[in-house]
Amino acid sequence: MSPAFCTDFTLCNALGRSRTEVLNKLAAGQTGLQPGVASASLEPPFSTCVGHITGVLPALPPALATYESRVARLTFLLARDIAASVHKAIARWGPRRVAVVLATSTGGLAETETAHRAALRDEPLPPGYGLLRTHSLAATAELLQAMFAVSGPAFVVSTACSSSAKALASAHRLLHTNVADAVVAGGVDTLCSLTLNGFAALGILSPTMCKPFAADRNGINIGEGGALLLLEREGQGPALLASGETSDAHHMSAPDPTGHGAEQAMRLALQHSGVLAADVGHLNAHGTGTQLNDAAEAMAIARVFGRGPLVASTKGYTGHLLGAAGATEAAFCVAALLDQCVPASLGSEPPQPDLEITIASQPQRLASPFVLSNSFAFGGSNISLLFGADTP
Amino acid sequence: MNITPKDDGLLHLAGMALWTRDAGSEPLPAAAMLNPRARGRASLLTLMFAEVVGQAAAEAEFEHGSFATVYGSSFGEMERLIELLHSMQGSASEVSPLRFQTSVHNAAAGQISIASKNTAFSTSIAAGNNTVAMGFVEAVAWMKTYAQPLVLALGDEAPPARLHPGEPYAPIAAAFAFVPPSEARPEHARLQVHLNEAGGPPRAGLVHNPCAVLQPLTAWLAAGSVGVFSLSGAAGSAYCIERL
Numbered sequence: 001m002s003p004a005f006c007t008d009f010t011l012c013n014a015l016g017r018s019r020t021e022v023l024n025k026l027a028a029g030q031t032g033l034q035p036g037v038a039s040a041s042l043e044p045p046f047s048t049c050v051g052h053i054t055g056v057l058p059a060l061p062p063a064l065a066t067y068e069s070r071v072a073r074l075t076f077l078l079a080r081d082i083a084a085s086v087h088k089a090i091a092r093w094g095p096r097r098v099a100v101v102l103a104t105s106t107g108g109l110a111e112t113e114t115a116h117r118a119a120l121r122d123e124p125l126p127p128g129y130g131l132l133r134t135h136s137l138a139a140t141a142e143l144l145q146a147m148f149a150v151s152g153p154a155f156v157v158s159t160a161c162s163s164s165a166k167a168l169a170s171a172h173r174l175l176h177t178n179v180a181d182a183v184v185a186g187g188v189d190t191l192c193s194l195t196l197n198g199f200a201a202l203g204i205l206s207p208t209m210c211k212p213f214a215a216d217r218n219g220i221n222i223g224e225g226g227a228l229l230l231l232e233r234e235g236q237g238p239a240l241l242a243s244g245e246t247s248d249a250h251h252m253s254a255p256d257p258t259g260h261g262a263e264q265a266m267r268l269a270l271q272h273s274g275v276l277a278a279d280v281g282h283l284n285a286h287g288t289g290t291q292l293n294d295a296a297e298a299m300a301i302a303r304v305f306g307r308g309p310l311v312a313s314t315k316g317y318t319g320h321l322l323g324a325a326g327a328t329e330a331a332f333c334v335a336a337l338l339d340q341c342v343p344a345s346l347g348s349e350p351p352q353p354d355l356e357i358t359i360a361s362q363p364q365r366l367a368s369p370f371v372l373s374n375s376f377a378f379g380g381s382n383i384s385l386l387f388g389a390d391t392p
Numbered sequence: 393m394n395i396t397p398k399d400d401g402l403l404h405l406a407g408m409a410l411w412t413r414d415a416g417s418e419p420l421p422a423a424a425m426l427n428p429r430a431r432g433r434a435s436l437l438t439l440m441f442a443e444v445v446g447q448a449a450a451e452a453e454f455e456h457g458s459f460a461t462v463y464g465s466s467f468g469e470m471e472r473l474i475e476l477l478h479s480m481q482g483s484a485s486e487v488s489p490l491r492f493q494t495s496v497h498n499a500a501a502g503q504i505s506i507a508s509k510n511t512a513f514s515t516s517i518a519a520g521n522n523t524v525a526m527g528f529v530e531a532v533a534w535m536k537t538y539a540q541p542l543v544l545a546l547g548d549e550a551p552p553a554r555l556h557p558g559e560p561y562a563p564i565a566a567a568f569a570f571v572p573p574s575e576a577r578p579e580h581a582r583l584q585v586h587l588n589e590a591g592g593p594p595r596a597g598l599v600h601n602p603c604a605v606l607q608p609l610t611a612w613l614a615a616g617s618v619g620v621f622s623l624s625g626a627a628g629s630a631y632c633i634e635r636l
């Protein structure tokens with residue numbers, strides 16, 4: 001496939017509200033996770049750590065106010081950060097050739113929880129609440145289309161925790177097949193009661209900081225956040241080279257313990273890019289911190305790469321960002337290529353001794369121009385994204 | 393602008409199916425792809441998708457479990473979501489893990505891939521009132537990139553009355569099975585997707601099912617007409633399908 005150049009990107013999550021803040025704390029090995037939930041309306045009846053975005057998110061401008069929701073505010077904050085680059089792309093390619101492919105698993109679910117409670121009490125729905133503009137997953141993509149006044153294809157990918165990695169793969173296909181010349185792509189998700197209570201019901205929330213790949217790992221931490229990447233058909237520097245996507249066809253919420261689907265996703269990404277496994281220097285793992293996920297993923301990585309790449313999970317910094325995880329971790333991969341540095345796998349020490357992979361216990365120099373990011377999800381959805389510092 | 397140039401990357405339609413709840417129809421689709429236990433647990437949206445994906449794949453003579461899938465739904469598993477929100481009005485422990493894991497937008501994709509042991513690519517998208525059009529765009533881009541058999545399934549349930557206090561509308565789903573050019577036969581419809589220059593503003597309201605256009609689209613394709621069909625209705629942005 002032709003490369004999709006990442007000409008700008010930004011992030012917001014528990015580590016910070018800008019690319020610089022987030023990447024500085026990542027490099028310093030600081031976590032954004034905190035015990036408890038910093039919102040009275042979300043306080044769950046169990047102990048866990050959460051990656052919460054602190055402070056008030058900026059209000060939407062009046063022209064976009066009908067999209068009001070927390071996830072819309074987060075989308076707006078991110079879009080504002082890369083607006084200059086997006087406007088350059090629009091000037092270069094034209095507004096009809098700029099697409100928007102976002103991802104979210106929750107959309108405006110937090111507001112729908114409030115609206116549903118009101119409806120049950122036979123009270124009016126909250127002012128401004130509507131299914132299409134508040135709840136709908138697609139509202140985030142429509143907001144960006146309206147904000148940037150672009151008219152290329154616009155849609156949202158929603159495949160639970162693989163959503164935003166798959167949004168980047170969809171964006172890449174739009175560029176590769178000449179449907180678009182530039183794509184604003186990424187993912188956004190915010191905290192809500194249903195997500196926290198649902199993962200608690202599945203018995204996989206950790207009461208402490210998550211410990212991906214550690215011997216005593218005991219579950220996940222949920223976080224909120226987002227990342228936007230501007231992908232263009234021409235550019236310089238880091239680029240998305242290929243993706244591999246498979247389905248486990250095994251179980252709705254548990255990974256195939258053999259890791260077969262994950263392995264095939266990684267092999268497809270290599271095959272589609274022409275990059276050799278031995279040339280991949282860093283792998284940002286899905287690494288949620290559950291016993292099952294990390295064991296299956298480590299086996300799959302070992303079969304494809306052996307002990308070659310430095311493996312890091314960044315869930316210990318941000319929590320699991322669900323629909324925003326793939327784009328956030330893709331942005332971390334782009335940063336790793338730019339800075340030639342692999343972040344430490346926070347919480348992984350000491351790693352489970354029988355995992356046959358190399359965990360990055362400290363930040364280390366990246367000695368290769370290729371990195372790979374894994375995302376897996378409910379429904380057995382698997383994706384691996386392969387990035388390169390330059391086109392091969 | 394064409395996004396499928398006439399000499400390359402056409403969609404070759406080898407199978408098609410529609411399910412909607414109208415006068416005389418069964419209240420629930422048969423969804424024979426799912427085993428009885430899975431069928432009993434599935435939402436209406438998942439049942440509709442299983443029904444139309446199974447029919448379209450069979451008509452296209454796809455091998456069981458060997459085709460890619462693109463699912464599109466504006467609202468996804470709303471029925472399941474409302475059940476969960478109801479359950480949360482009690483204690484948190486009442487959230488059913490089974491219902492939670494099947495409330496995600498790709499719940500149908502997961503259940504159908506498990507039922508058919510299909511390990512191929514699958515994605516699930518949403519695009520509001522443009523969901524049908526964007527489903528075709530995603531299908532075209534995937535087919536042009538990988539040239540492998542694919543089923544595109546699109547549909548929406550009726551909206552929850554409490555959160556959408558307008559006129560109710562009927563649930564609808566349809567599926568379209570596409571073969572790569574190398575496997576196309578003369579009897580397969582050859583489709584081209586257009587992004588027209590003249591688009592209108594998106595509809596703000598929710599009068600019809602966001603996927604309502606599936607009914608006239610499948611009727612138009614079944615009639616074998618040659619020409620252009622608008623996917624977006626009168627006021628939507630102008631995505632069209634041309635049958636060559």
